[in-house]
Structures are given as C-alpha cells and as structure tokens.
Amino acid sequence: MAAWLGWQIESNWADPFVFAIYSLVKPLAGALILVFMYAVIAKDGLHSPLFPGVFVGNALFIYVPAVLAGISWTIIDDREHYGMLKYVYTAPVNVFAYLIGRGVAKAIVATVAVVIMLLLGTLALGVPVRLAGINWLFVAATLVLGSAMLSLFGILLGGVTMITARHNYGVGEAVAGGLYLLCGVVFPLDTLPAWLAATGRVIPISYWLEAFRRALLGHGTEAFASLSDGVLLAVIAGSTAVLAVLAVLGFRLAERRARAKGLLDMQTMY
Amino acid sequence: MSAPSQWTVFWRTVVGRAYPRIIGAQREKSWVFFEIFLPLLQVTAYVYIYRAIQAPPEFIGFVVLGGAMSAYWLNVLWSMATQLYWEKETGNLELYIVAPTSRMAILLGMAMGGLFATTLRAVAVITIGTVLFHVSMSVSSVPALVGVFLTTLVALYGMGMLLSSLFLLFGREAWHLSNLLQEPVSLVSGFYFPVRALGQVVAAAASILPITLGLDAMRQLLFPAMLGKFRFLSPGVELAILVGLAILFLFLSHRALAFFEKLARRDGRLSVRGQ
Numbered sequence: 001m002a003a004w005l006g007w008q009i010e011s012n013w014a015d016p017f018v019f020a021i022y023s024l025v026k027p028l029a030g031a032l033i034l035v036f037m038y039a040v041i042a043k044d045g046l047h048s049p050l051f052p053g054v055f056v057g058n059a060l061f062i063y064v065p066a067v068l069a070g071i072s073w074t075i076i077d078d079r080e081h082y083g084m085l086k087y088v089y090t091a092p093v094n095v096f097a098y099l100i101g102r103g104v105a106k107a108i109v110a111t112v113a114v115v116i117m118l119l120l121g122t123l124a125l126g127v128p129v130r131l132a133g134i135n136w137l138f139v140a141a142t143l144v145l146g147s148a149m150l151s152l153f154g155i156l157l158g159g160v161t162m163i164t165a166r167h168n169y170g171v172g173e174a175v176a177g178g179l180y181l182l183c184g185v186v187f188p189l190d191t192l193p194a195w196l197a198a199t200g201r202v203i204p205i206s207y208w209l210e211a212f213r214r215a216l217l218g219h220g221t222e223a224f225a226s227l228s229d230g231v232l233l234a235v236i237a238g239s240t241a242v243l244a245v246l247a248v249l250g251f252r253l254a255e256r257r258a259r260a261k262g263l264l265d266m267q268t269m270y
Numbered sequence: 271m272s273a274p275s276q277w278t279v280f281w282r283t284v285v286g287r288a289y290p291r292i293i294g295a296q297r298e299k300s301w302v303f304f305e306i307f308l309p310l311l312q313v314t315a316y317v318y319i320y321r322a323i324q325a326p327p328e329f330i331g332f333v334v335l336g337g338a339m340s341a342y343w344l345n346v347l348w349s350m351a352t353q354l355y356w357e358k359e360t361g362n363l364e365l366y367i368v369a370p371t372s373r374m375a376i377l378l379g380m381a382m383g384g385l386f387a388t389t390l391r392a393v394a395v396i397t398i399g400t401v402l403f404h405v406s407m408s409v410s411s412v413p414a415l416v417g418v419f420l421t422t423l424v425a426l427y428g429m430g431m432l433l434s435s436l437f438l439l440f441g442r443e444a445w446h447l448s449n450l451l452q453e454p455v456s457l458v459s460g461f462y463f464p465v466r467a468l469g470q471v472v473a474a475a476a477s478i479l480p481i482t483l484g485l486d487a488m489r490q491l492l493f494p495a496m497l498g499k500f501r502f503l504s505p506g507v508e509l510a511i512l513v514g515l516a517i518l519f520l521f522l523s524h525r526a527l528a529f530f531e532k533l534a535r536r537d538g539r540l541s542v543r544g545q
Contacts, residue, residue, distance in 0.1 A: 022450055029453035033462055034319070040467040040500075042323040050322060174304065177311035186315060187322035 002093075002101025009077070009105070020112075027062050027113045028120070034058055034186060035125060050188065052127045053213050053221055057185045059117035060212045062110050063150060064179055064205060069172025070106035071099050071154025075161045079266060086265040095255075096248070099158055100151050107147065118216070129216045138215040141233055146208045149240040152247040159247075159254030163263060179205055189223040197223070204239035207232055276372075283371040287379025288386075291349075295387045305341075305387065306394040313337035313395060316462045317403050328496035329463075331407060332489055334399035336461035338392040339488075342426055343455060343481050345388040347448045350430030353380055355437050355444035363540055373527050377434055381427040407492045414505060415491045421512040422484025428519030429480060435526035438534050455479060460486065464500035473502045480515050483508040 121127035458476040
C-alpha cells in the first residue's frame, strides 16, 4: 500500500509520457556529461579502458540517491508538505514497512532509468555488457542485498531528518553527493588521496558497485582486485546486517526523541 | 503626508524583499556548510574524473569555474523560478498581489537577496577549489571578465524572472520542472567541459541560456591558452549576445508577469494550494 501511495505521489502530477521523460532525462544528462568529458579529453575517448567501469558505476549509482534519499525524503514530505506523518504514526502500520514501501516507488523509477542507461551504453557507446556473459545469479544476489542495504541507509537518514529542522532537505543530497565521490563511482578509487580512498573502502556501497561491475562487465576495478566474488558478497551481506541493527536502533532513538520534543508534526516552512 | 512616489515604492519593495534573504542568511549560518559543501562534492568528483584520465590541469579550472557558476543557475531555478510557487503554497502570494507595488520589484528584490548568498557560495567554491586543486588562472582582461560576469548575471536573473512568471500557472509540476532542469542544463551549458564539445548546433541552441555563453567567455578570459582550442565564439561576440539576452529577458519577464498573472487570476490559480 505504501509503495502504491509512493507511486501515486511520484507520478500523478503528469501524464505517463511526461513522467517517463522526466524520469529519464535527469540521469541521461548526468551520464552524457561523463561521456563528453571522456570523449573530449581521455586519450582514447570512449575506448578508454576506464570508461566501461565508470559508465556502469554511474548507471547503477542512480539507485543510491533514489532509494537512500528517497526514503529519508518521505519523512520531510509527509511531515512538512502533506502534514501526514502524525497520521502515519496513529495508524496501525509498521513505520519501517511504510518507509520501505515509499522507497519502492522510487526504486521502480530508478530501475527503468538504470536499464535504459545500460542499454544506451551497450548499444550506442560501446560499453561491453553482453547478455550471454552476465552472471545473472551474481546480479540477483547483488541487487537483493543492495536494495536492503540502501533501504537501511535510507531509514537511518530518515531518523536524522526526523529530528532536524533546517537543512533536512539537503541531508539526503549531501550524503548521496559524498558517496558519489567516495565510492569510486566515476573514477578508480585509487585516484583519490590515500585517506579518502581508505574511507571509500569502508563504505559498503563501494563493494556493491564493484560487484555489479563484475557481474555485468566480467571484471571489476583495481581497487578490489584482491577480493573474490564470494568475499565481495560476504562483505556486502555482513555490512547489510550491521546496518540493519544500526538503522533500527538509530531510527527508534530518533523517533523517541521526536515524540518527546513534539517534532512529529513540526512544520518549519523552511 | 504625501504618498511616496511609485519609484520610491519600487525601491522600497526591492529592499524589503531582499532583506529577509540577506538577514535570514545571517541568522541561520549553518546554511553556509550545505551551500558550500554540496557543490564542492560534485566539483571534487569531476576534478578526480579529469585527474583519472590525465586531462591538462586547465580542465580542473574549467570544472571549478563551472561548479561556481552552477550556484547561480540553481539559485535562479529554486529561488526565482519556483519562488512564486512556494509563496502560493505558504499563502504569501495573495499578499504580494494585493500589495500596492510592482511585481517586478518583488522579483528584483528576490534576485538581489538571492545573489548575496549565491555569490558567497560561488566565491567559496572558486577559492577552495583553486587552493585545493592548485588551479592556476591568468586573467587576460579584468574589465572584460567583470563585464561578462555581470552581464551574465543580469541576463540569467532576467531569465529567472521570466520563468517565475511562467511558474505562476504551475502546481506541483513547478518543483519537478526545476528538478528536471538541473542536469540537462549542466550538460548543454558545458558546466564541466567546454560547450564546443557538443557541436556548433547544440552549443548555439544552448546559447539561449545566458550561462552557456557567460561560462565560455569567462573560461577564455581566465584560461586563454587552453580554451583557444575549445572556444565556441569570441568573448566579444558572446558579450554582445549576452547584452541582447539581458534586455530581451527583462522585457519579456515584464510582459509575461502581467500576462500570466491575469491568466492565473482568471483561472483561479493564485490561491490554490497542494495542487
């Protein structure tokens, strides 16, 4: 039900055609910026050995702001815009299921964008994703674990936005921007200064992107070359489990504080 | 006591509308972190792309300048174009309409107030980016650079006023439209690479956005040796077009504001919330 509600909120402001264009233009433009940067400057243009990994990483990263920031945005939207968060809490619903449901709508839109980006890369830009060469089992495992991981990150962020007033609009964007830089999405992780690269190696999303690169392209990046596929999945699964504990505890803590301070129906008009 | 002249009311309105934006920024200083930190993240990511592909160092400067100028585009989108939509949602738009003043003065006040925080953000991105990534610039003509920069801003905020009038008719789609215009404009205006890379036709079409020409001209004036190979038009021609765009957008915004306000009054959209 929450997913249906999320879908209606996301999509019912425009007819399906306009909505489809809206959902695609933004990620497409972001990817084309990369394409032109490589085409103009890289020594081998789009044939640069870095380009396929960068393109796939950028395409898959569409999920990150969509799910992670999408779930935390639900708190702001329901509280500040629609004034409905207090009603969600008075209804007999599980708030985690509700938040994840709202994130599902964003994930559906993101999935369409990711598929189209990958098709564009394969058919028009020479990114070597071959259907026959894709490790589907690995893709499925990575997708399931990644969805859980991003949802949990989103819930954790939702807790933060619940107890903050000003700038909560920017929290999701700031975190997604930081992850874009630190997870080696659009350049090899080792290009960063050592301390930033080390930070990137602690973030599970870096491993998740690496797993996708291996599943789709058949090879990953230098930074994680020493890890086998099994170890990679184990890292993602383990960090997702840790994140689950942190997200539930963190959100419940924030929720308790929000109730105590009367923040559940706060409208800052900011 | 005699009533103040229309001119006095106009300027009082400009100051009055700019005031909350400037003073508000002083009262809630934490915005500085978000306004500077967020664009810097993106700029840094693009800098490392260029480093990964071993681009000439000037390209790092292109990215830093593009990141700084993007602050103005975002300000025009979110604090000019969508502003009347926000005002409608919070119930202020009716007050603007009944106030005995010019709507153009209100929009100009918004622009002036917005320019304050945005300029701070742009300066911070330029300064931090230049220091952090060792960008070296050689300004070929300071007056030309200042002239291009200021004309770009006038044209850009004139465009913002025009968009603001158009958005008067919109409901929720105003938010989505602004959201939609971020990345595509970054692409076609060449925020992170020389716009000529898109080809002459696309670059010419993108020139309707003042920031396209402004950015190309400023890059030529700051990195003359490197951008010689990638320039779209000469800075003089770009400046002349920018002057034309500034006049055109200011004229159109004046006409559009009256037209769309009339239309919104007729359709009863001025006070409709939660569309």
